Amino acid sequence: MVEIEVVYAGVDRQVLLAVAVPSGTSLRAAVGASGIAAQFPELDLVDCPLGIFGKVVTDADTRAVKPGDRIEIYRSLLADPKEVRRLRAAKAALAKRQGS
Template structure:
C-alpha cells in the first residue's frame, strides 16, 4: 500500500531574505523531521535551527520533536529579536518627551 503524504510549508525570515518552502511529507511526520526534510538549514547555513523557537501559524510549540503535522500546516522558524520591543518603545517615548520639553 502506498504511503499517504500531506502538504506543509516551512517559513523563515532572515533580516535580508525570506523563504517559504512547500513540501510533501509522509503522514505522521513531526515538525522536527519536516524541518530537516525541507533543507532550510542548507539555505541558511549560519542559522542553528535546532535552537530556534518554532511555531505553527504563530502558535509556539513546546516540543517540535513530538508535534505531528497535519495537512496545510505552516511551520514557522523564529529568529531571536535584536532588541526588546518594550525597551524600544520606552526609549522612543522618552526621546519624544525630551523633544516636547525642548520646545
C-alpha cells in the same frame, strides 16, 4: 504523506518550501527534512523557535505536523520590543520638555 510548507524570512530574503513528510513527523523533523538549512547555514534548527501560522509552538520536538501546516522559523530578536518602545517614549517626552 502530509503536505506542509516551511517558511523562513532572513534579513535579505524569504523562502517558502512545499514539503511532503510522513504522517507523524514532528515539526522540528519536518523543518530538518525541508532542506532549508542548506539555504540558510546560519540557522540553528535545533534551538530556533518554530510556529504555525503566526503562533509559537512550544512542543515543536513532539508535535506532529498536520496537513496544510505552514511551519514558520523565527529569528532571534535583536532588541526587546518593549524596551525599544520605552526608550522611544522617554526620548519623545524629553524632546517635548525641551521644546516647551
